[in-house]
Amino acid sequence: MDMQGNRQLGVTQQQAWEALNNPDVLKACIPGCDKIESVSPEQFTIGMAIKIGPVSAKFSGKITLSEMNPPASYTLNFEGQGGVAGFGKGVAHVQLVPNGAGCELNYQVNAQVGGKIAQLGQRLIDGAAKSLSEEFFKKFDIQTQHILSASNAAADQASGIESQTAQTEPSQSESSLYSVKNIAIAAVVLVALYFALR
Numbered sequence: 001m002d003m004q005g006n007r008q009l010g011v012t013q014q015q016a017w018e019a020l021n022n023p024d025v026l027k028a029c030i031p032g033c034d035k036i037e038s039v040s041p042e043q044f045t046i047g048m049a050i051k052i053g054p055v056s057a058k059f060s061g062k063i064t065l066s067e068m069n070p071p072a073s074y075t076l077n078f079e080g081q082g083g084v085a086g087f088g089k090g091v092a093h094v095q096l097v098p099n100g101a102g103c104e105l106n107y108q109v110n111a112q113v114g115g116k117i118a119q120l121g122q123r124l125i126d127g128a129a130k131s132l133s134e135e136f137f138k139k140f141d142i143q144t145q146h147i148l149s150a151s152n153a154a155a156d157q158a159s160g161i162e163s164q165t166a167q168t169e170p171s172q173s174e175s176s177l178y179s180v181k182n183i184a185i186a187a188v189v190l191v192a193l194y195f196a197l198r
Helices: 013-020 025-028 122-197
Strands: 001-009 033-040 044-053 056-070 073-081 087-099 101-114
Touching: 001 033, 001 122, 013 025, 013 087, 013 101, 013 122, 025 033, 025 101, 025 122
Parallel strands: none
Antiparallel strands: 001 101, 033 044, 044 056, 056 073, 073 087, 087 101
16 A cells, blocks of 8 residues: 655644654554554654554554654554454654745655455555544644744743843843942942041
8 A cells, every 4th residue: 555645734844853753642643552652763653543444453563663764754654463353563764854834744655554454445444544643643733833832931931031031130230230230339338437436
């Protein structure tokens, strides 16, 4: 089974890259996913439940990232076992291209399935794969928008703190200047008193 497509994302290339490498984001986006854990920066274990036509199965497997070129592209190898329902394995090439609206995610997937799932027929499998892909990207869009909102809120907060610091700094320096002036006056008065009393 071969599948390719692209998706416009409203986040920067870097933000999209970080989201694609975040197990929590992936778990929230992959349909039926109940577990995704990072084994290393390049490998994740995954558990998910899938229903294709009359066949339902719980798959467990692993995802390995290779040919990493952050934040532009990587190759994702995946394999999963679903017991008597069958297996799935394949490779996906993912590329993030920055543009004026954020970035575009391009992907090419080549996958093989075996067991009962393979007996369902190519049309049903292709339809299910497209549906799962569409659901993933809808959820990924939502997740990346949350990331963008959080990033903007953090930037606004940092900007507010800088502006507040900039406003308070002059008063602090004025206050220290005032203290220095008072000390100098007190010193002059003490010196004058010393000479007057001699």
